[in-house]
Amino acid sequence: MYRRTWICALALWTWAGTLHAQVTTVRGRVEIAGDHSSHKASFPSTVVWLTPLPGAGGPQASLQAGSGQILQLIQKNKSFEPHILVVPVGSVVEFPNRDPFFHNVFSLFEGKRFDLGLYEAGSSRIVHFDRPGISYIFCNIHPEMSAVVVTLTTPLYAISNAAGQLSIANVPYGRYLLHIWSEQRVAENSDPETREITITENLSSLGAIRVPPANGQVVAHKNKYGRDYDQPTPENPAYHQRP
Numbered sequence: 314m315y316r317r318t319w320i321c322a323l324a325l326w327t328w329a330g331t332l333h334a335q336v337t338t339v340r341g342r343v344e345i346a347g348d349h350s351s352h353k354a355s356f357p358s359t360v361v362w363l364t365p366l367p368g369a370g371g372p373q374a375s376l377q378a379g380s381g382q383i384l385q386l387i388q389k390n391k392s393f394e395p396h397i398l399v400v401p402v403g404s405v406v407e408f409p410n411r412d413p414f415f416h417n418v419f420s421l422f423e424g425k426r427f428d429l430g431l432y433e434a435g436s437s438r439i440v441h442f443d444r445p446g447i448s449y450i451f452c453n454i455h456p457e458m459s460a461v462v463v464t465l466t467t468p469l470y471a472i473s474n475a476a477g478q479l480s481i482a483n484v485p486y487g488r489y490l491l492h493i494w495s496e497q498r499v500a501e502n503s504d505p506e507t508r509e510i511t512i513t514e515n516l517s518s519l520g521a522i523r524v525p526p527a528n529g530q531v532v533a534h535k536n537k538y539g540r541d542y543d544q545p546t547p548e549n550p551a552y553h554q555r556p
Contacts, residue, residue, distance in 0.1 A: 339363070339484045339512060341519025343477035343495075345526045356477035357496040358397050359524055360463050362470035363481065363489040366509065385409060386450070386460055388416050393450065393460035397496070402445055402466050409437040417453035419537040423504075424448030424464065428537055447494060447505070451534055456542040459532060463494065479519065486513050495524035496532075 343359050384404055387394045389411040400406060410416050412434055419428040424446030429438040431454075442448070442464045452458040463470075469489075471479040489512060494505040510519070536542050 336483045336485050337512065337514065337517045339481045339517050339519060341471075341479040341522050343473045343479065344521045344523050346523040347526075355526070356473060356475070357524055357526070359473040359477075359479070359493065359495045359522065360397065360399060360470060361473075361479055361481070361494075361519065361522065362463075362465055362467050362492050363484065363510075363512075364467050364469075364492065366488045366490055383407065386418075386462070388412055388418070388452070388458070391452075391455050391458055393458060396459075397461045397463070397472060399463045399465060399470055399472060400442055401468075402443065402464055404442050404464070405439050406442060406462065407437055407439050410434055415454060416458075417537070418450060419453055420448045420450045420462075421537060422447070422449045424462065428453075449532060449534070451537075453537045456534075456536075459534075461496065479522070484512050484517070487511070491519065493522055493524075497525040 341361065343356050345356070384398065384400055384406045386398055386406055386408050388408065391412065398406070408418050408429060410432055415431050415433050417429065417431045418438065420426055421428075425440060425442050425444065425448045427440050429440070432438060442462060445464050445466050448462040448464065450460040450462060469481050469484055471481045473479050489510055490507050491510045492505040492507050510516075
């Protein structure tokens with residue numbers, strides 16, 4: 314009996330160890346296209362994610378909105394915080410206005426299209442991101458404000474750090490489609506770059522991911538009416554905190 318119990322325990326331990334060995338950490342690095350001294354350049358924010366290829370026999374895990382999870386894009390000092398937000402499909406994102414004046418947040422590109430209208434300091438609006446895609450977000454009053462919401466159906470993603478490094482933990486072995494989005498891509502052509510990769514024990518590197526250099530400028534865009542932004546009018550009471 315003891316021998317049988319020991320054999321069963323050994324088999325279970327071996328099976329668990331095998332399962333544990335079937336995942337790995339995938340790493341990559343961002344490089345500036347056409348620049349052989351990228352350490353002197355500013356790395357644009359880059360998001361990569363993996364989706365299993367159909368029929369590849371890999372995992373079909375999906376990223377779902379967590380219960381009670383509060384996601385925010387805060388408007389403060391005429392900017393969005395954070396600048397890039399990755400969310401699961403089905404997430405509700407809050408847009409609180411913490412500036413002492415009005416904002417009008419909108420997105421009219423691929424991804425989630427919405428217009429939150431004019432709302433004052435101390436108030437907030439919410440958006441339900443119910444479909445995957447890239448949402449470029451702006452303010453109809455302040456053209457210098459921009460943010461990006463990347464809505465995904467997979468938990469396997471990474472955002473590059475300041476040094477251009479990327480890391481995705483607990484990636485099961487299998488064949489995937491690698492999606493690459495860089496901040497310097499033009500919003501009207503926001504489809505991410507894709508390529509097929511295979512992840513195994515000996516193949517866990519994404520290698521160099523070459524992207525355009527960061528120029529520190531907001532993606533060129535019109536206002537929500539498709540026109541150029543008006544010149545600032547500080548005396549206009551509509552853009553100030555209500556008394």
